[in-house]
Amino acid sequence: MNAVKNLGPQALRQIVLSQLHGLAPEADLSTLRPHDDLRETLEIDSFDFLNLLIALDQEVGVEIPEKEYGKVGTLAGLMDYLLARLPKAT
Amino acid sequence: MAEFRMPSLGADMQSGKLLEWKVAPGTLVKRGQVVAVVGTEKGDIEVEVFEEGLIQNFAVQEGAEVPVGAPLAWIDEGAARPGLPKKEAPPPAAEKTEQRIRVSPLARKLAAELGVDLTQIQGSGPHGAIDKDDIERAAQQTAPPLPAAEGPPGKADFQAGMRRAIALAMTRANRDIPHYYLECRIDMTRALSWLEAENLQRPIQNRLLPAVLLIKAVAKALVKVPQLNGYWTKDALQIAEGIHIGFAIALRQGGLVTPAIHHADLQGADELMTNLHDLILRTRSGRLRSSELTDATITVTHLGDRGVEKVFGVIYPPQVALVGFGKITEEVWVEKGMIGVRPVLHATLAGDHRASDGRTGAEFLESLDQLLQTPEALFAA
Known part of the structure; x- marks a missing residue:
């Protein structure tokens, strides 16, 4: 279990986008809308998706359980889920 | 030498x-x-x-x-x-002698059709006889x-x-292989709850994906029905000893590669997951080993991530079977007169009818289904 990082929304967004870029280097992430299905839009498979969650656990310190996968399938859903588990910015 | x-x-x-x-x-x-x-x-x-x-x-x-x-x-x-x-090392270019060329009638006919020069071919049959496979190889090399x-x-x-x-490869498959197709629906309730319970105990980096269960189940079903694990060569089925599952991996730039997971029937859950992970990474970064590209004895294609329900695949020659898995979706399921909703997987088998019959294919799918109903036993030694 990695320690939860103290990150603001901007920093978190940067981390998420850079991980997505690593998985789908040819995709133009500026056109990704908040409620697009990540797996369909970026054509990432279940291995890629698991890799994304492993990387986020390492960088953000939030481990997303399997039964919550339904909530984190979009950029907005993923951001909300993570932000709710980060310490509130002071 | x-x-x-x-x-x-x-x-x-x-x-x-x-x-x-x-x-x-x-x-x-x-x-x-x-x-x-x-x-x-x-x-x-x-x-x-x-x-x-x-x-x-x-x-x-x-x-x-x-x-x-x-x-x-x-x-x-x-x-x-x-x-x-x-x-001593042989001279690099062995001189062609004026000997009579041994060639089968079928090979001679094929050579004429494909425009292959018989004098330029080294036969692989008995006494250096040229057979159909030699001609096809030569045609592919020069075409x-x-x-x-x-x-x-x-x-x-x-x-x-x-x-x-x-x-x-696919043209050859469609030309030479008389495919037959079978499909069955598999209730994945037990397999998925086992997986969920298992993953709950695991740190995220050790989580298992359903693909691991499916590959293991295919490998174990092949132990029971070995006639689908092997090659069609020289007009006969050669059953392979090892079970090396070629797993179709799509490349982001287009196309696919099906490297082999060696001895999948003998691997534990963690081992299989690690190896699959490693294989996907190396396939996409272009660092596979030759044995991984040549050893597969059957192919598994898993298109569930793309929302596909059923896959009717084309066999990769000289293999004799291909197993296709679609997406696991909730479907109406009737059992003992009761209607319920279950997570269902459509498993298909494409078989080479020269090498096996539908009955063999049916035995395989039945065995696959049974194995997935007792997931806890799947990885027991």
Whole structure:
């Protein structure tokens, strides 16, 4: 279990986008809308998706359980889920 | 003196570019050692050697485009076993003699159709007789022009090469293999709850994906129904001893590769997951080993991530079967007169009707279903 990082929304967004870029280097992430299905839009498979969650656990310190996968399938859903588990910015 | 030749890294390969020697003349090599890196239409492959001995000399230098079957180097096997007398390396180009050519009637007919010169072929049959397979190999090697070997291949070249490789293999499959197709619905309730419980106890980096269960179940079903695990060669089924599952991996730039997961029936859950992960990474970064590209005894294609419900696949020759998995979706399920909703997987089998009959295929799918109903036993020794 990695320690939860103290990150603001901007920093978190940067981390998420850079991980997505690593998985789908040819995709133009500026056109990704908040409620697009990540797996369909970026054509990432279940291995890629698991890799994304492993990387986020390492960088953000939030481990997303399997039964919550339904909530984190979009950029907005993923951001909300993570932000709710980060310490509130002071 | 043994010839180390350009391997055929798939039914579709005509030639490869020797990119790098990993050894030097005078090196003592062991069976399974990576000795060279070869550039192919499916990426750069680390080529292993299957003889033991001393690398005598190279037949080609780095950068050369070499047809499948042509010598890359000579290996002195006597050097590994000091008792044996040493032999001289053969002259690089053996002279063709004026002997009568032995060739089967079918091969002669095929040669005429495909425009293959019989005097230029080394037969692989008894007494050097030329058979149908030899003609097809020769036709593949000479047929389409190869991309220019100058400069690094661009993305467009790679994609064109990949398409051509797939086209060759799949055309051959559709022409030669009389496919039969079977489908069954598998209730995945037990398998998924086992997986969920298992993953709950695991740290995220050790989580298992359903693909691991499916591959293991296919491998174990093949232990029971070995007739689907092997090759159709020389008009007969050769059942393979090891169960090496070729797992179809799509590349982001287009195309796919089906590297082998060796001895999948003998691997534990963690081992299988780690190996699958590693295989996907190396496939996408272009660092597969030659044995992984050549050893698959059956192919599994799993298109569930793309929302597909059923896959009716084309067999990768000379294999004799392909298992297709779609997406696991909730469906209405009737059991003992009760209607319920269950997570359901559609499993399909494409079988080569020359090698097996529908009954064998049905036994396989039945066994696959049974194995997935007792997931806890799947990985028990």
